Amino acid sequence: MRFSPEPLHIPDGFLTPLLAALGWLFAVIIINIALRQTRRQLGERQVPLMGILAAFIFAAQAINFPVAAGTSGHLLGGALAAIIMGPWAAALIMTAVVSVQALIFQDGGLLALGWNILNMGVLTAFAGYISYQGLQKWIGRSTSARVVAAFAAAWLSMEVGAIAAAIELALSGTSPLVIALPAMASVHALIGVGEGLLTSGAVRLLQATRPDVLDAGERAPGKLPATFVAGGLFLAIVLAAFSPLASSSPDGLEYVAKLGGFLARAQEPAFAFLPDYTIPFITHPAVTTILAVTIGTLVVFSVAWIVGRGTARKEL
Amino acid sequence: MELLEKNSKVCPVHINILDVYHARQSRIHRLDPRAKLLGSLMVILTTMLLPEGAWLPQGILFGLIVLLSFASRLGIFFTVRRSFIAIPFLLAALPLPFLTPGPPLWSLPGLGWVVTSTGLMRFLTILVRTWIAVQASIILSATTPASDLLWGLNAFRFPRLIVAIIGFMLRYLFILADEALRMLRARASRSPRLAGIKRPGLIWQSRVSGAMVGSLFLRSLERSERVHAAMLSRGYDGEMRRLYQPAFRTLDWLLLLGMILILCGIFSLSYWS
Numbered sequence: 001m002r003f004s005p006e007p008l009h010i011p012d013g014f015l016t017p018l019l020a021a022l023g024w025l026f027a028v029i030i031i032n033i034a035l036r037q038t039r040r041q042l043g044e045r046q047v048p049l050m051g052i053l054a055a056f057i058f059a060a061q062a063i064n065f066p067v068a069a070g071t072s073g074h075l076l077g078g079a080l081a082a083i084i085m086g087p088w089a090a091a092l093i094m095t096a097v098v099s100v101q102a103l104i105f106q107d108g109g110l111l112a113l114g115w116n117i118l119n120m121g122v123l124t125a126f127a128g129y130i131s132y133q134g135l136q137k138w139i140g141r142s143t144s145a146r147v148v149a150a151f152a153a154a155w156l157s158m159e160v161g162a163i164a165a166a167i168e169l170a171l172s173g174t175s176p177l178v179i180a181l182p183a184m185a186s187v188h189a190l191i192g193v194g195e196g197l198l199t200s201g202a203v204r205l206l207q208a209t210r211p212d213v214l215d216a217g218e219r220a221p222g223k224l225p226a227t228f229v230a231g232g233l234f235l236a237i238v239l240a241a242f243s244p245l246a247s248s249s250p251d252g253l254e255y256v257a258k259l260g261g262f263l264a265r266a267q268e269p270a271f272a273f274l275p276d277y278t279i280p281f282i283t284h285p286a287v288t289t290i291l292a293v294t295i296g297t298l299v300v301f302s303v304a305w306i307v308g309r310g311t312a313r314k315e316l
Numbered sequence: 317m318e319l320l321e322k323n324s325k326v327c328p329v330h331i332n333i334l335d336v337y338h339a340r341q342s343r344i345h346r347l348d349p350r351a352k353l354l355g356s357l358m359v360i361l362t363t364m365l366l367p368e369g370a371w372l373p374q375g376i377l378f379g380l381i382v383l384l385s386f387a388s389r390l391g392i393f394f395t396v397r398r399s400f401i402a403i404p405f406l407l408a409a410l411p412l413p414f415l416t417p418g419p420p421l422w423s424l425p426g427l428g429w430v431v432t433s434t435g436l437m438r439f440l441t442i443l444v445r446t447w448i449a450v451q452a453s454i455i456l457s458a459t460t461p462a463s464d465l466l467w468g469l470n471a472f473r474f475p476r477l478i479v480a481i482i483g484f485m486l487r488y489l490f491i492l493a494d495e496a497l498r499m500l501r502a503r504a505s506r507s508p509r510l511a512g513i514k515r516p517g518l519i520w521q522s523r524v525s526g527a528m529v530g531s532l533f534l535r536s537l538e539r540s541e542r543v544h545a546a547m548l549s550r551g552y553d554g555e556m557r558r559l560y561q562p563a564f565r566t567l568d569w570l571l572l573l574g575m576i577l578i579l580c581g582i583f584s585l586s587y588w589s
Contacts, residue, residue, distance in 0.1 A: 011402040012360050012453075013445030014409065028475065035477045047477065047556065048544045051484020052492070056536035058485070059492035063500065063532070065518075065525040073522060075529060084533065096482045100489070103465060104336050104457050106401050106450050111360055169408055174442060179411040197519070201526010202533060210534060 008076070008120055008165055008188075009101060012109025016172045023114030023168075030122050030229060031095055037088040037222050050089065054096035057081060061097075063198070073194025078120060078161070079128025079154040080199045084206070084213060086220020087129040087230075094121030115168050118233065119161045126230030128157035131301075133223060139305050143207045146214065147200045148304040154199035155192040155300055160234065162188035167237050189296060338458045343567065344388035345459045349468030351568035352460050355575050359452040362579045368441040370586040374448065377582060381451045388459045395451040395458075402450045412439045462486050467558060480556040488543075492536055499528050 015023070038046055057077040064072040077097070081090035095117050101107035108116045132153035139145045166184035170177035206214050339345075344352075359377065366373050385395045414424075418434025457465070463483065470479045503524065509515070544552075 009405070011405050011446045012449030013364060013442050013447075014405070017361060017364050031475050031478055035475055039477070044553065045544055047480045047484055048547060049540045050481045052488050052536050052540035052543065053533075054481060054485040055488040055492045056533055058489055059496040059536075060529045060532055062493065062496045063525055063528050065521045073525070080529070080533075092478065092481060095478060096485045099478075099482055100485060102453075104462055104486075106398075106453050106457065109360070109402075109446075109449055110357065110453055111364070111449075173438075175408045175411060176415050179415070180408060183408075194522070197522035198526045198529055201523045202530035203526075204523065205527040205530030206533070209530075213534075213537070 008116070008161055009098075009108030010112040010116055010119075010165060010168070012111050014109075014169060014172060014174045015112050015115060017111065019168065019172050020111040020114060023112070023118060025114070026233065027095075027114040027117040027122070030091065030118070030233075033225075033229070034088040034091045034095075037225075038092055041086070041089065041221060050092050050096065053081065053085065053089075054093045054100075057093055057097050058100065065194075065198075073197060074191075075198045076120060076124060076158065076161075076195055078124025079132070079150070079157040079195070080202055082125040082129035082157075082217075083132050083150055083153065083199070083203060084217045086217055086222060087126050087226035088222045089220065090125035090129065091122045094125055097121070115165075119164045119168075123164050123230060123234060124157040124161045126226050127160040127234075128153040129223075130227055130230060131156050133218070135301065135304060136218075143204070144307065146207055147204045148307045150203040151196035151200040152300050152304040153196075155189075155196040156297055158188045158192035158195050159185060159297070164234065164237050336457050337461050338390055338394075340389040340459075342387060342389045342459070344384060344455075346567075347459075347571060348562045348564050348568045349460050349464040350471050350562075350564065351572055352456055353465070353468045353472070354572060356452040356456040358575055358579055360449040362582060363445045363448040363452075366445075366582070366586050369437045371444075373582040373586040374444050376578075376585070377448055378451075380578060381448065381455065384455050385451075388455065390455075390458055395454045398454050399447055399450045402446045406443060406446070409439055409442045412442070463558075464562060467562065483556060488539070491539075492532070495535060496528075496532055499532065503528065 012020075038050065042049060057080075060075050060077055060080075064074050066072050078090060078094050081093045084090075085093065098108065098117050098120050099113060102110060102113045102116065132149050135149035135152055136145065139149065162184040163181065166175070166180040167177070169175040169180050174180075203214065359380070363374060363377055366377075381395055382392055386392050413431045413435035414429045416432055416435030416438055418432035420430045421433045421436060422431045423429065424431065460468075463486075466479050466483050466486075470476060
């Protein structure tokens with residue numbers, strides 16, 4: 001029985017303190033915006049509703065189905081929450097889930113919590129919401145269109161979260177981008193299929209029993225700001241990874257050493273290798289991975305489009 | 317009967333999710349949650365800021381954790397036993413020994429991959445840092461009830477509403493988790509694996525599981541409406557209040573001061589040696 005299945009919870013020790021602090025800063029800003037937005041949307045219902053839905057996501061992560069060879073499909077839930085509740089509410093719900101996993105169950109570190117909230121809460125929710133809405137505009141709002149849109153959105157949300165996590169690890173010098181990016185992207189391309197199947201299954205049930213809930217989720221405010229925030233955040237992370245800054249980004253140790261005036265001593269072996277190992281690798285495989293993920297996304301979305309269009313005609 | 321036993325192994329009847337907190341009578345348990353939060357954050361920061369390969373200071377830090385775990389009457393190796401949760405993530409750092417340039421140490425037989433001492437050092441440092449950080453937060457959550465922990469976050473100017481939401485989540489966590497377990501048990505008892513009968517396909521299974529997620533959501537939504545109505549009828553006005561307020565006492569100050577001294581000592585040790 002596992003309650004937090006995805007290998008996305010970064011523990012402490014993997015991110016440099018400076019990067020971790022930056023993550024906390026972003027996370028607090030976005031949480032505050034999200035709180036204000038949902039307050040307007042829900043009023044004093046906000047706390048009980050968000051709290052119970054966060055507990056729901058946590059519990060739903062225990063629901064699995066066997067895939068093959070002892071592995072099983074699990075749910076992360078960011079995209080599902082965003083489809084049902086809108087982007088800002090989903091970001092809050094996932095923030096609560098990820099925080100509890102770190103605070104109480106040691107799933108993900110306390111200092112790394114800022115980035116974990118951004119990766120698994122904010123980015124998955126926003127990416128899922130934006131792509132779900134975008135696809136619906138394309139292929140209509142029939143039942144099957146909603147189901148395939150939910151699949152594609154959930155798959156993409158996992159991929160976005162995983163890529164962000166890989167880049168953060170690379171920026172911290174924990175895992176070179178050449179390895180981390182392709183590895184995380186490909187593993188989560190598989191995990192994302194499970195996520196997509198579960199999410200679309202849930203949407204199918206909701207469409208059959210309570211379509212009003214799905215309609216309310218689509219009317220939830222904040223589409224444009226969410227697009228900007230998610231797009232900006234993701235762009236910032238990717239740019240940070242590919243800028244020349246990344247290769248010489250100060251390690252937490254170096255940063256403190258600089259502050260303490262210890263840099264001269266620290267220039268010796270332990271630190272000398274640090275700055276330059278990313279440069280030769282960063283260009284090629286990383287770019288190809290991003291390219292591969294983009295192509296994969298296009299494929300998933302085109303299939304969703306074809307299936308959605310095809311079945312929609314049948315229904316008519 | 318055998319099937320039933322097998323199922324109860326697959327699907328436990330009830331999970332007490334909140335059993336991470338271990339109630340004991342100890343000085344550490346009685347500390348102010350703010351002091352404990354600050355203390356664990358300081359330990360985590362220290363282990364992360366220590367230079368690579370500073371094994372002695374890290375060892376002292378580990379000794380401190382063992383000491384705290386003993387002082388909180390959890391047993392000396394309580395944290396060690398529970399600290400393996402972060403291990404799977406180490407896969408992410410596994411390429412480091414091979415990809416960091418440095419003096420070659422050892423070559424992987426067959427593949428010819430070279431392990432460098434610099435890379436190995438980095439990898440081991442990450443391993444130790446993660447291990448110590450996890451143990452620090454295990455002590456925190458094993459000695460502090462979740463509600464106190466949240467109160468501490470509130471006191472540190474954490475966004476008040478998100479803390480209220482998390483508090484609400486914790487209250488309903490085990491109810492909804494049990495609900496999920498009941499659904500899993502129902503599914504398991506209706507779908508035994510029988511010899512000679514083909515397993516249903518992946519898509520079909522995932523659709524069933526997805527429907528379970530969907531109906532769990534509907535139950536949660538309806539429950540939240542009931543809860544909200546009940547709260548309103550009892551005078552809820554959007555504000556979560558708390559009667560008992562922990563207070564910072566001498567012992568809390570002493571602990572914090574002691575921690576700061578010890579951690580400073582560890583730091584200076586790592587830079588002198």
